[in-house]
Amino acid sequence: xxxxxxxxxxxxxxxxxxTDGIGELxxxxxxxxxxxxxxxQAVLPEDSFLGSMLAPAMLLVFVGAGVIARSLIxxxxxxxxxPRTGYVAYRQPDxxxxxxxxxxxxxxxxxxxxxxxxxxxxxxxxPAVSGLLIGVYWLYYGHRLGLVRxxxxxxxxxxxxxxxxxxGLGEARGLPLYSGVIGLALLVSGGFTLRLxxxxxxxxxxxxxxxxx
Amino acid sequence: xxxxxxxxxxxxxxIHEPARLMIVTILSAVESADFLYLQRETGLTRGxxxxxxxxxxxxxxxHIEKTYRGKVPLTLCHLTPSGQAALKQYRQQLKxxxxxxxxx
Numbered sequence: 161x162x163x164x165x166x167x168x169x170x171x172x173x174x175x176x177x178x179t180d181g182i183g184e185l186x187x188x189x190x191x192x193x194x195x196x197x198x199x200x201q202a203v204l205p206e207d208s209f210l211g212s213m214l215a216p217a218m219l220l221v222f223v224g225a226g227v228i229a230r231s232l233i234x235x236x237x238x239x240x241x242x243p244r245t246g247y248v249a250y251r252q253p254d255x256x257x258x259x260x261x262x263x264x265x266x267x268x269x270x271x272x273x274x275x276x277x278x279x280x281x282x283x284x285x286x287p288a289v290s291g292l293l294i295g296v297y298w299l300y301y302g303h304r305l306g307l308v309r310x311x312x313x314x315x316x317x318x319x320x321x322x323x324x325x326x327x328g329l330g331e332a333r334g335l336p337l338y339s340g341v342i343g344l345a346l347l348v349s350g351g352f353t354l355r356l357x358x359x360x361x362x363x364x365x366x367x368x369x370x371x372x373x
Numbered sequence: 374x375x376x377x378x379x380x381x382x383x384x385x386x387x388i389h390e391p392a393r394l395m396i397v398t399i400l401s402a403v404e405s406a407d408f409l410y411l412q413r414e415t416g417l418t419r420g421x422x423x424x425x426x427x428x429x430x431x432x433x434x435x436h437i438e439k440t441y442r443g444k445v446p447l448t449l450c451h452l453t454p455s456g457q458a459a460l461k462q463y464r465q466q467l468k469x470x471x472x473x474x475x476x477x
Contacts, residue, residue, distance in 0.1 A: 162471075169398045169402075173403050242442070247447060249405045
């Protein structure tokens with residue numbers, strides 16, 4: 161067994177989290193919810209009751225969707241994946257890495273906010289900026305885990321975001337469209353992956369005459 | 374025996390065995406993995422996997438924890454710091470052996 165084979169075996173263990181497509185299905189659901197939220201913001205008049213409720217509800221929608229998705233992923237994996245093909249726990253990132261991620265995210269958010277505040281016309285670029293940032297994130301994961309479908313999602317995100325901006329749809333109509341398309345793409349990717357996963361035979365549980373530990 | 378080949382004798386035999394090398398490599402990439410997952414990834418029978426895990430546990434390279442996830446019994450395997458160090462050393466030795474030119 162050479163070094164590359166060992167690296168590949170370790171990478172396979174890290175890929176396992178994405179083997180069933182459940183994560184993509186849940187995140188796809190979150191994107192669709194976000195698309196609905198931005199869609200409602202674009203359609204509802206600001207002075208209507210529902211329209212005025214949307215801005216304060218933003219944090220609730222985003223955090224709530226994240227919490228529900230997380231819980232859904234855990235429940236589905238416990239019922240579907242772990243009994244079929246086993247359980248794997250992953251290392252939590254250490255404090256230093258968490259701080260670097262947090263500072264990077266805050267820095268990016270401040271940079272983008274400053275850009276949009278200094279030039280309101282640049283708000284139309286929100287779909288392109290979102291598409292590129294999310295695309296880079298998926299590209300990184302695709303490379304780290306060796307998952308080709310993440311490259312496809314990364315390309316779709318960057319192309320969709322840029323195309324929506326260049327088409328002049330603006331952020332009000334562009335963001336729901338971008339979120340909706342990416343949400344659907346994630347549902348398709350996750351659904352296809354789940355279908356392939358369920359077609360694989362589960363690990364044999366019992367073999368007479370042999371003992372476990 | 375020439376010098377590079379002699380290096381083979383210094384390899385950690387507990388880890389050098391292919392099935393155990395695979396188990397230790399998988400565990401090095403995660404926090405822990407259960408018996409079922411290791412069985413699926415290695416393709417070993419339950420009996421074989423049990424024997425290899427016992428050997429690795431005996432060497433202090435892995436820690437085996439019997440627990441429950443809900444009502445389902447779970448055999449979780451973790452790589453210990455000494456297992457992590459042994460794998461690192463093994464891979465370094467293997468790299469050195471590959472790099473050393475054989476005397477002609």
